[in-house]
Amino acid sequence: MSLAYLFLAGTIALEVVGAIASRYSDGFTRPAPTAVTVVTIVGAYYLFALALEEGLGLGVAYAVWAAVGIVAVTLIGVYALRDRITRVQVAGVVMTVAGVLALELGG
Template identity: 45%
Template sequence: MWGWLALAIGAEVTATMSLKASQGFSRLLPSLLTVAGYGLAFWSLAQALTRGMALGMAYGVWAAAGVAIVAVLGVLFLGESLTWVQVGGIVLIIGGVLALELGGSVAHA
C-alpha cells in the first residue's frame, strides 16, 4: 500500500513541477510529463486504496507530502521564496495528517 502511495506522491510532484515548466501547456515535453504524471498519480493512489489504505489517510498523506515537497523544490530549483509563515502552514498541514492517523488508530474500549 505504502509503495503505491509513495509512487502517487512522486508522480504528482513530478507532474506539478512539469506543469510550471510547460508554460501554460505551450511546451510539448513538460506538457506530456504533466498529463502522464497526474494520470500515474491518480492510478497509483487508486492502487493504494484498492489494497486497503483508508481514503482519508491516503489522501491526507498524498496532499500534505505533495504540498511540502513542491514548496521545497520551488525554493531549491525555481527561485521561489518560503517564509516562516509558509513553513508554519506546511507544519500545520503535516500535523493535521498525523492527527488523522493517530486519532484513527486509538482503540475504543
C-alpha cells in the same frame, strides 16, 4: 512497508514530478512538459486507486498524499527553483503536516 504504502509513495513521486513539469509547461503551450504533466498526473491517480484497493482509507491516504506532496514541492521550489517562502507559509506547511499526523495517529 505494505504494498498500499508503496503505491502511495509512487503516487506522491509522480504527482511531484507532474507539479514541477507543469511549471515548465508555460500554460500547457510547451508540448514536452505538458505531456510529462499529463502522464504523471494520470499515473499518480492510477497508483492512488491501487493504494486504495490495497486497503488504505480514502481520507487518510489523500491527506498523506497532499501533505507529503506539499512539503516536497515546497522544498524543491525553495531550494532548486529559487521560490520565495514566508514564515507564514512555512507555518502553513507545518500545520498541514501536523493535521495529517493527527489523522494518522488518531486511528
